[in-house]
Amino acid sequence: MTAALTVSLDVDGPAAPPRSNGELVFAEPWESRAFGLAMTLNEAGAFEWEEFRQRLIVRIADWETSHEPGECFSYYRCWLDALEQVVVAREFVTAGAVQERAAELAARPAGWDHGHDHGDHGHGHDHGDHDH
């Protein structure tokens, strides 16, 4: 849907961009990544949006019936769960691979993202091929 990419607006001027109407679009960076992943996969034809939406509806309904008292609703958590279900169902990745990679990322030493002169060494684990 490249047509959408042609939709652009004055970034300044009397009618200011969307933020003049309210809050930030994404509360945390991972939310924007989760959003972007779904958009990009769908745009590339990897899945039908409706397929994703149906899973999102189910995830939201599940949360509503089963969450802990006092737990705050996180829309993008449901979004990510639904997305993961779609990509696993489509066999793009396995749930185990996501867990394993997430555990590797969790094991990064503190301060791993501070300073950019470290290259790839010193992490004690292999992220695989990042040549993209």
Add this chain to the structure above:
Amino acid sequence: MTRVPIALRTEALEQLLVERGLVDPKVMDGFIKMYETDVGPLNGAKVVAKAWTDPEYKARLLENGTAAVAELGFRGPQGEHIVVVENTPDVHNVVVCTLCSCYPWPLLGLPPAWYKDPAYRARVVKEPRTVLAEMGLQLADDVQIQVWDSSSEVRYFVLPERPAGTEGFTEEQLAPLVTRDTMAGVARVMA
């Protein structure tokens, strides 16, 4: 099983999909930037301002929302079937998506937190007058409230009432008055 922080789970998924060539990071960054900065309620505001000043455009907008907003260049994901509902002194329209968060992205950008909130989605259908009052919009008892449930088939968009005192205003002067909330039907346009 230990529970991995969601930010890491997202990062892991992104890495794997990129490594497998399923996600192009540049395309992905483009989408994020587009919805963070370019596509937002200003699009909808331009549509409203034009409808207020051009009766023929307004007629087209109410007849076929998708085609009329495309005239202004607004199209794209989640904007495939837009239906415009007009507020009048007697009828107030408000939009919800009871199942998830269907919303006319090309006109309003991504939905705000309150629109996605389970309480809003459940309550605005059952007690719209109370919910609107809580959100700061008091409607007289004789104003009829119509609640529109968006879906993947239809995205509703509210054409709010033009406020008094703006008779001589141009489109460019009117558009900044039109906020996101007025186009979802939870606020009134103020001059």
